[in-house]
Amino acid sequence: AQSVTQLGSHVSVSEGALVLLRCNYSSSVPPYLFWYVQYPNQGLQLLLKYTSAATLVKGINGFEAEFKKSETSFHLTKPSAHMSDAAEYFCAVLLNSGYSTLTFGKGTMLLVSP
Amino acid sequence: KAGVTQTPRYLIKTRGQQVTLSCSPISGHRSVSWYQQTPGQGLQFLFEYFSETQRNKGNFPGRFSGRQFSNSRSEMNVSTLELGDSALYLCASSLGSVINSPLHFGNGTRLTVT
Numbered sequence: 001a002q003s004v005t006q007l008g009s010h011v012s013v014s015e016g017a018l019v020l021l022r023c024n025y026s027s028s029v030p031p032y033l034f035w036y037v038q039y040p041n042q043g044l045q046l047l048l049k050y051t052s053a054a055t056l057v058k059g060i061n062g063f064e065a066e067f068k069k070s071e072t073s074f075h076l077t078k079p080s081a082h083m084s085d086a087a088e089y090f091c092a093v094l095l096n097s098g099y100s101t102l103t104f105g106k107g108t109m110l111l112v113s114p
Numbered sequence: 115k116a117g118v119t120q121t122p123r124y125l126i127k128t129r130g131q132q133v134t135l136s137c138s139p140i141s142g143h144r145s146v147s148w149y150q151q152t153p154g155q156g157l158q159f160l161f162e163y164f165s166e167t168q169r170n171k172g173n174f175p176g177r178f179s180g181r182q183f184s185n186s187r188s189e190m191n192v193s194t195l196e197l198g199d200s201a202l203y204l205c206a207s208s209l210g211s212v213i214n215s216p217l218h219f220g221n222g223t224r225l226t227v228t
Contacts, residue, residue: 043219104157
């Protein structure tokens with residue numbers, strides 16, 4: 001069964017520093033992978049998705065992620081953190097290509113200090 | 115275009131009671147999914163409806179049920195509430211498959227069971 005593991009429940013960076021949030025997947029078939037962000041008291045917002053078209057995926061707000069099959073990873077990065085990036089980030093994998101069911105990781109809280 | 119609307123935003127119920135949560139998807143979206151979010155378990159899939167039919171179900175007891183109406187609006191019901199049902203319940207809609215149409219989440223209904 002497809003699953004994702006997010007390494008680190010909390011990540012702290014300084015404003016302007018590189019953001020790296022880790023996600024590893026387990027899948028018996030080529031996966032469809034997603035990154036979502038959740039701000040306090042809000043629902044989830046899609047940052048980007050991997051659907052096998054390109055291994056480097058660019059998303060909103062300057063985020064990008066690279067699909068690495070050899071490492072079974074889909075890490076999320078941003079070159080320079082902003083205070084407004086402070087939120088919880090979720091990696092997710094699609095369970096069935098015909099449906100809308102996602103399996104989410106436990107989430108990583110990104111803390112940005114001035 | 116209006117987003118996914120969930121009502122109510124907050125609910126406080128007593129153990130043993132039942133509760134109904136409502137979700138209005140984005141216009142034109144035929145798929146509605148429900149997720150439970152708790153600090154301990156993270157985001158867990160409850161069920162997905164497409165064109166009034168449940169096409170996928172998560173691993174939750176039968177106390178959790180849902181339905182979808184002909185206008186795609188959806189409700190979920192939890193009977194005989196337990197303390198552990200306290201959570202943020204998120205509804206998400208899409209056109210059909212998240213490969214081509216991303217999941218759009220509502221801001222959730224926060225249920226507190228006392």
